[in-house]
Amino acid sequence: MDNTELRRVEGTNSYLVSADGKVFKKLKHKPRARQRQDNKIFYLDSYWVQLKPYPCSKGYVRVEIDGKATAIHRLVAQTFIPNPDQKPQVNHLNGVRDDNRVENLEWVTNQENSIHAIEQLGRKPSYGGRNRKGSENKTTKVLYDKIQHLLETTMMTKEEIAQACGCSYPVVKRCHSIRKVQRLSQYDHRKARTSRE
Known part of the structure; x- marks a missing residue:
């Protein structure tokens, strides 16, 4: 066992987490001599074994704590990093999702996390996600205006326009389809106006 700082996981007595992102579980029984030769078992007031992490679908690594899958980066942040502003998310500064060292983590808001991903890590912004109000989003509006301009002024296919604008088909x-609806509604207003006159 190296000299990394270990702290108990909040709310448990039988789990420890290290500052470099390793999680340990307290053994109920004294291990055999053969098991103790393994580097993963060490003695600190009782015997501890390192838990084997596994990746989740989003690339983060997790461990089982009391039968519940827990993200290691959240464990490390909750144990070692103060969060006075009660920010809800933990950000990986270098963008590597399985690098769970304390130096690589920080508490952030959802907006700060998105800005970091776009500005620092060079990720593309998502256009019109579930939590955004589509056409009210400035980035989406600029993109839609560009697409509509290309649809009206060029003979490009939709696939070519998607490639030119850097978005999906x-x-x-x-x-x-939004443009069609707008044109139809304008046509209906004109028709209604002429029938009134």
Whole structure:
């Protein structure tokens, strides 16, 4: 066992977490001599064994704590990093999701996490996600205006427009259908106006 700082996981007596992202479980029984030769078992007021982490679908690593899957980066942040502003998310500064050292983690808001991903890590922004209000989002509006301009002024296919704008085909298709609805509603208003006169 190296000299990394160990602290008890909050709310448990039988789990420890280290500052470099390793999680240990207290053994109920004294291990055999053969097991003790393994580097993963060490003695600190009782015998401890390192838990084997496993990846989840998003690339983060987890361990089982009291039968519940727990993300290691959240364990490390909750144990070692103060969170006076009660920020809800833990950000990996270098963008590597399985690098759970204390130096690589920080508490952030959802917005700060997104800004870090776009500005520092060079990730593309998502256009019109579930939590955004599609056409009210400034980035989406600029993209939709560009797509509509290309649809009206060029003979490009929707696939070519998607490639030119750096977005997916469904975004172009959605923009095209929105434009159709707008044109139809304008036509109905004109028709109604002429019938009144």
